[in-house]
Amino acid sequence: MRVGILSYPMLFQRDGGLQIQVRETVAALNRLEPAPPCHLQVELVDPTRDRLDNYDLIHVFSAINGNYRIVELASELGLPVVLSPLLSPGWGRSSGILARLAERLAGKLTAWNVQTSYAQSKRALQLADLVIALGDAERRAIMAGFQIDPRKIEVFPNGINPQFFCASGDLFRNTTGIHAPFVLMVGAISPYKNQLGLAQALASLALPIVMIGAAKRQDQSYLQKVLRLPRVTWLGALAHADPLLASAYSAAAVVALPSQGEVFPLAVLEALASGTPVVMTTHSALELPGADFALKKVRWDDAAAQRRAIAALLGVRPDRQAVRALVSHFTWERVAGQIAGCYFRLGGREGLRRVV
Known part of the structure; x- marks a missing residue:
C-alpha cells in the first residue's frame, strides 16, 4: 500500500x-x-x-x-x-x-x-x-x-521521541550558567501563547523564566515587552532534535504552557517525559488520568491561578520517575x-x- x-x-x-x-x-x-x-x-x-x-x-x-x-x-x-x-x-x-x-x-x-x-x-x-x-x-x-x-x-x-525520556539537565546548566530553579516556556513567542501574561503573573515570585521559541516579525514588539520584565531569558528557537532542548526540559523546575488554546501539545508530553511537572491551559485535548500531582490546568487568563499552580509544584516537587511514567506509553x-x-x-x- x-x-x-x-x-x-x-x-x-x-x-x-x-x-x-x-x-x-x-x-x-x-x-x-x-x-x-x-x-x-x-x-x-x-x-x-x-x-x-x-x-x-x-x-x-x-x-x-x-x-x-x-x-x-x-x-x-x-x-x-x-x-x-x-x-x-x-x-x-x-x-x-x-x-x-x-x-x-x-x-x-x-x-x-x-x-x-x-x-x-x-x-x-x-x-x-x-x-x-x-x-x-x-x-x-x-x-x-x-x-x-x-x-x-x-x-x-x-x-514522544526517546531522547526526552533520558534527558539530563547538565548540558543546559553548563551551557547557560542557569543553576537556580526556573520556569520554562517552549513554543512560538506570540500573544496567543501568552508568555507576557505568565511573566507578569510570576513577577512577585522572583522566579527566573526561560523562553525557547521563534518570534515572527509581527511579534517582535511583543517579545521585547516580555524581555523588559526582570529575570526573563530568551534562547531563541532550538531544533527539535537539539540536545539542549531536551536538557532544558529536564533542568526546569516547572514547564508552563499558558496559551489560549492547544490541541495535544507536544511540549507538555516532552516535559513530562523528562520528569518535569507542567502548568498548562485548560483549553486542550490532552487528558491524562491521575496526573494531577504533576499536571495542573488553569485558564490562560487567570494569572493568580497560574501563580498558585506553579508555586504548588515548586513547593512539593513530584517524583521524576512517577512523572515520566504518566507518558511512558506515548x-x-x-x-x-x-x-x-x-x-x-x-x-x-x-x-x-x-x-x-
Whole structure:
C-alpha cells in the first residue's frame, strides 16, 4: 500500500507541533514491518509534481487552511481518505450552532460565494472516510461542534521521541550558567501563547523564566515587552532534535504552557517525559488520568491561578520517575502501528488501486 501524506503548502516553512507530528508519523510508519502480504510505503506528497491518484490512500493533516480541497479531490478520485483534523477542543454544541448560523448568513449575503472556515472544516470531516482525533476532548469537539458520526472517529495520541525520556539537565546548566530553579516556556513567542501574561503573573515570585521559541516579525514588539520584565531569558528557537532542548526540559523546575488554546501539545508530553511537572491551559485535548500531582490546568487568563499552580509544584516537587511514567506509553511506534492498522482496514474495505 502506498500512502500519501499532505497538509497545507506552507506547513514546513516553520517548525512546530504539527510539523513534528507529521515528520515523526511518517518516519515511524516507514519503520514498521507489516506481516506479508501487507506492505506499506508512506511519503510526503509534493502537490506540484505528484498526482494523488498515484497513491492508494491519502492522509491529510489539519482540517483548516484550505485542506478540504485535498479531501474533496481524493474523494472524487475514489481514494480512501484519513483526516487528522487537529481541531480545538473548545468546539461544542453551542459554538457549532453559532458557526452554522454564521455560515448560512455569509452564504446568503454573498450569493454563496464566500465560505467560512467552519464550513470548509466540516466538509473535510464529512468527506473523510476516517477521522483521527488526538484525544477524547477533540473527539467530543468533532462530534458536538461539527455533527460527525462517532463511528468514523478513532483516537490516537501523539508520540514522544526517546531522547526526552533520558534527558539530563547538565548540558543546559553548563551551557547557560542557569543553576537556580526556573520556569520554562517552549513554543512560538506570540500573544496567543501568552508568555507576557505568565511573566507578569510570576513577577512577585522572583522566579527566573526561560523562553525557547521563534518570534515572527509581527511579534517582535511583543517579545521585547516580555524581555523588559526582570529575570526573563530568551534562547531563541532550538531544533527539535537539539540536545539542549531536551536538557532544558529536564533542568526546569516547572514547564508552563499558558496559551489560549492547544490541541495535544507536544511540549507538555516532552516535559513530562523528562520528569518535569507542567502548568498548562485548560483549553486542550490532552487528558491524562491521575496526573494531577504533576499536571495542573488553569485558564490562560487567570494569572493568580497560574501563580498558585506553579508555586504548588515548586513547593512539593513530584517524583521524576512517577512523572515520566504518566507518558511512558506515548511512543511513535505505537501510534504508527495503530494508524497503519486503520490504513489496511480502510484500504481493504474500499478496495485498493494497487499494492506496492
